[in-house]
Amino acid sequence: MNLKVLLLNLLPFFIYAQEDIYSFALVQDVEGFVNVRSDPSIKNNVQDTIATGRVVWCYEKKGDWYYVDYDKKGNSHDGYIHRSRLKLINSFEKIPVHKESKDQIVFRKDSLVITLSKKSFVAAENNLQYATNSGTKYLAKINSKRIWGTDGNVPRTQYKFIEIVSGQRMITIPSAEIADLYEPTLYNTKVFCDRANNTIYISVLNGDGAGGYVGLFVVKNGFYHSRMITIGT
Structure with a gap:
């Protein structure tokens, strides 16, 4: 096993042992940007x-500075942001696990219920696109989209749905937003709630080996808002 694979296999341990480093965070500044x-x-x-309100992924800390990864105009960027300009997502109210099984996990507190479900990936129902690198054939895309969760192998599982029930309202994460996310590890999911701003954050840590990735789904004011996906290290 090479070093990259080893580190990605250990990623869940690092993230949950050092949540002040490995965490999504909100950009916050009264000037409207950082x-x-x-x-x-x-x-x-x-x-x-x-801009204030954008989400970044913090994966290194040096003194009072976080080294962050973020998306901008469809491209990944990184750099340092002072900790005073960031609000860690895991500092919000944590919604506990209500029940879980092999293929489903449910978080619940009061009238807020979040359910994530997964299913088997059926290769015959999808368009698998292969490429070759140094004579080795690998799976490059599925249905013309980038693959999250495997390192060139055919996935075994994928999300079936992610649903949020808040009082009398049901919100479903659009299928297009989860269609390219494979090998979900449901027990690595965490849910946080910012009640003051009526926002729910669903943090996921998925993938196998070198295909590991982290993601954050944002539901705001009763509607699906956005997601961020990155490799996590």
């Missing part, structure tokens, strides 16, 4: 800005 810097200091080193 500076992203090329190194952890206040110098002439601003390389980008991110």
Whole structure:
């Protein structure tokens, strides 16, 4: 097993042992944006800005600075943001697990119920697109989309649905938003609630070996809002 595979296999341990580092976070600043810097200091080193309310993934900490990954215009970027400008998602109210089985997990508190379900992946029902690298054939895309969760292998499982019931309202994560996410590990899911801003965050940690990834689904004011997916390290 190479070092990359080993680290990704150990990713759940690192994330849950050091949640002040491995966490999604909200960008927060009264000016409406924060500076992203090329190194952890206040110098002439601003390389980008991110709007308040955007989500970033924190995967390294140096003093009072987080090294973060974030999406912008469809591309992945990284850099340093001061911790005073970030609100860690796992600092919000945690919704406990109500029940779980092999293929489903349910979180519940009061009238808030979140259910994630998975199913077997059926290759015959999908368009598998292969590529070759150095003479080795690997699965490159499924249904013309990037694959999250495997390292060039055919997936075994995928999400069936993700549903949120809040009082009398049901919200379903659109199927297109989960169709490219494979090998869900349901017991690694965590749910947080920001009641002050009527926002629910569903944090997932999925994949096998070198195909590991983390994701965050955001439901705001009773509607699905957005997602962020990244490799996690």
